[in-house]
Amino acid sequence: MTDASLSVTQRRVEQFAKTYLEMSGCSVQERDDELVVNTPQTAVTDLLDPGTTTLVCTSDPERIGDKLALHPESETFQGLLREATDQAAIGRVELIDADTEIRLPDWLVESEVSVASTRFMPYYDRTAVIGLFRIGIETVSEYQTAVLRTSAVDTNSMEELPALTDQLLVRATPESPPMKAGATNLDEGTVREAIDSLGELLVEQTQPKITEIQEGATRAAGAELDEYRQLQDQRIEELESEISAVSNKIERLSVGAEEINSQAERLENLQERKKLKAKHEELQDELDDLTEARAGGFPEKRREVGNRHALEVKVELLTLTELQYEQGELEVTIVGSGDQTSVRVGYGNGVGVTEPLACECCGSTLSGENPLRLNGKSICCVACRE
Numbered sequence: 001m002t003d004a005s006l007s008v009t010q011r012r013v014e015q016f017a018k019t020y021l022e023m024s025g026c027s028v029q030e031r032d033d034e035l036v037v038n039t040p041q042t043a044v045t046d047l048l049d050p051g052t053t054t055l056v057c058t059s060d061p062e063r064i065g066d067k068l069a070l071h072p073e074s075e076t077f078q079g080l081l082r083e084a085t086d087q088a089a090i091g092r093v094e095l096i097d098a099d100t101e102i103r104l105p106d107w108l109v110e111s112e113v114s115v116a117s118t119r120f121m122p123y124y125d126r127t128a129v130i131g132l133f134r135i136g137i138e139t140v141s142e143y144q145t146a147v148l149r150t151s152a153v154d155t156n157s158m159e160e161l162p163a164l165t166d167q168l169l170v171r172a173t174p175e176s177p178p179m180k181a182g183a184t185n186l187d188e189g190t191v192r193e194a195i196d197s198l199g200e201l202l203v204e205q206t207q208p209k210i211t212e213i214q215e216g217a218t219r220a221a222g223a224e225l226d227e228y229r230q231l232q233d234q235r236i237e238e239l240e241s242e243i244s245a246v247s248n249k250i251e252r253l254s255v256g257a258e259e260i261n262s263q264a265e266r267l268e269n270l271q272e273r274k275k276l277k278a279k280h281e282e283l284q285d286e287l288d289d290l291t292e293a294r295a296g297g298f299p300e301k302r303r304e305v306g307n308r309h310a311l312e313v314k315v316e317l318l319t320l321t322e323l324q325y326e327q328g329e330l331e332v333t334i335v336g337s338g339d340q341t342s343v344r345v346g347y348g349n350g351v352g353v354t355e356p357l358a359c360e361c362c363g364s365t366l367s368g369e370n371p372l373r374l375n376g377k378s379i380c381c382v383a384c385r386e
Contacts, residue, residue, distance in 0.1 A: 009072070010057065010071055010072065013057075013070060013071060013072050013077050014030075014035065014057050014070065016077075016080070016081075017035060017055065017070055017076075017077065017080055018030070018035060020080055020084050021035075021037055021039075021045065021048075021080075024043050024044045024045040025039075025040060025042055025043035025044055025045075026038060026039045026040070026043050026045065026048070033056065033057045033058055033063075034054050034055060034056055034057060035054070035055040035057065035070065036052065036053075036054055036055075037052070037053045037054075037055060038051075038052050039051060039052075039053060045083060046083065047076070047079045047080060047083055053068065054067050054068070055067070055068050055069070055070040055076060056068065056069055056070065057070050057071065058071060059071045059073065059074070081318070082318075085132075085318040085319050102118045102120060102330065103163060103350075103351075103352035103353070104118075104332075105345070105352065105353040105357075105366075106367060106368030106371070107357065107366035107367050107368060107370070107371045107372050107381075108332065108334070108371070108372055109368070109371075110368045110369075110371040111334075111336075111371040111372040111373065112336060112371075112373060113334045113335060113336035113372060113373065113374055114334065114335045114336065115332060115333070115334055115335075116333040116334065116335050116340065117332070117333045118330060118331070118332050118333075119330070119331045120326075120328060120329075120330050120331075120347060120349065121328045121329050121330075121331065122326035122327070122328040122349065123326075123327060123328040123329070124326075124327055124328070125324050125325070125326060125327070126154060126155075126156070126324070126325055126326070126327045126348065127154070127155045127156075127186075127322060127323070127324055127325075128152045128153060128154050128155060128161055128164055128322075128323045128324075128325060129152065129153055129155055129186070129190075129191070129194035129195075129198070129320060129321070129322060129323070130150060130151070130152040130164070130165055130168055130320070130321045130323055131150065131151060131152075131194070131195060131198040131199075131202075131317055131319070131320050131321075132148065132149075132150045132317075132318045132319045132320075132321075133148070133149050133150070133151075133198070133199070133202055133315055133316060133317055133318060134146055134147070134148055134315075134316045134318055135147050135148075135149055135202060135203070135206050135313065135314070135315055135316075136312075136313070136314040136315075136316065137206075137209065137210055137213050137311060137312075137313050138311070138312055138314075139213075139217050139308065139309050139310060139311055139312070145209075145213065147206065147209065148318075149202045149205075149206060150165055150168075151165055151198050151201055151202055151205075152164045152165045152168070152198075152323070153194055153197050153198055153201070155186070155190050155194060158193065158194070158197045160201055161348075161351050163350065163351050163352045164323065164325065164348075164350045164351050167350040168321065168323060168350075184320075184322040185322065186322050191320065194320075195317060195320070199315050199317075202315065203313065203315060210311065210313060213311060214311050217309040217310075217311060218309070220309060221305045221306065221308075221309040224305050224309075225298070225301065225302065225305055228298065228301055228305075229294070229298065232290055232293070232294060232298065233294070235290060236287065236290050236291065236294070239283055239286055239287040239290070240287065242283050243280060243283045243284060243287065246276050246279055246280045246283065247280060249276055250273055250276045250277060250280065253269055253272055253273045253276070254273065256269065257269045257270070257273075325348055325349045325350050325351065326348070326349040327346075327347075327348045327349070327351075327354070328346075328347060328348075328349075329344050329345065329346060329347055330344070330345055330346075330347035330353065331343070331344050332344075332345075334372070334374065336373065336374040337374060339374045339376055339377060340377075341374065341377040341378075341379070343357070343372075343379055345357055357372075357379070359379065359380050359381035359383075359384060360378045360379050360380060361375060361378060361380040361381070361384045362380075362381065362383070362384040364381050364383055364384070366379075366381055370382060370383050373385065
């Protein structure tokens with residue numbers, strides 16, 4: 001999986017905006033930290049009104065003022081991205097041998113041998129699907145983030161091809177020569193299966209970020225519940241004090257009633273005691289409810305806080321690219337300690353080595369931790385060094 005957001009720098013945002021707006025029929029002039037955009041009536045964009053618009057390329061609110069901001073998190077950039085993906089959500093490109101450098105495997109990069117030459121021999125074409133997704137992670141309350149992720153899978157095996165994703169991103173930058181694109185040849189079933197596979201991969205691989213936000217939301221929920229408990233404990237103490245005070249007043253009125261001779265005063269005393277008893281009952285009911293809720297851990301409040309801080313993960317497909325690449329063999333001539341030999345391994349253009357290579361001495365699989373060594377003309381590993 002590749003974090004596409006790592007490529008979203010301020011300069012690339014500006015280059016993307018300039019290129020896209022010019023392709024949409026606008027004229028764009030760079031002026032210090034601004035893009036001055038002239039949008040004619042015929043321009044194919046709904047984001048800018050006809051006329052002249054100034055985009056300020058900064059995130060500083062004081063510098064922006066009442067103008068439109070253009071930076072990686074700005075609404076302007078997000079709007080341009082959405083409109084561009086809506087207009088070209090799916091396409092097809094080809095990756096040929098001339099487009100990429102040979103990707104040597106770790107077991108050769110970490111080896112002590114020298115590479116004298118490499119030769120890629122393509123045998124047939126393979127097809128991959130590369131998806132660019134926006135993954136939104138949010139709670140109802142305060143946590144919200146969106147990340148761009150891109151990944152590739154082979155249409156036959158649905159296996160992930162991370163190196164191919166990196167190759168496409170490198171070739172898709174504004175500084176790179178334009179790639180020849182066309183309409184996709186994929187059928188609906190293949191597209192659907194690829195999208196499902198990519199979505200599952202990306203959610204699984206974004207799990208650390210999801211967990212990080214979940215932990216933050218959990219801490220916030222815990223702090224909110226603790227604050228609520230403290231307030232309810234304080235309220236319980238207040239109720240107990242109020243109930244005690246009302247009980248004392250009722251008792252004093254009951255004792256004083258025996259000394260009252262006037263019928264009017266006796267009636268007034270009786271009405272006052274009735275009001276106090278009603279208040280006592282109301283306060284006691286509230287106290288009983290709070291005490292019961294506290295004993296149960298405030299279940300209603302816990303549900304409310306839990307719902308508000310519950311995470312929702314949304315996976316939105318932005319673009320889908322069919323990429324045709326070549327599959328074949330890589331022949332590498334290696335030299336070490338006066339010996340020289342050649343090794344052939346399965347290889348995909350832009351993908352890298354596609355099959356493991358075993359040590360001819362002990363049968364172990366070569367890797368970056370157990371790289372290749374030469375024993376005469378035999379391909380061996382360092383783990384079985386004599």
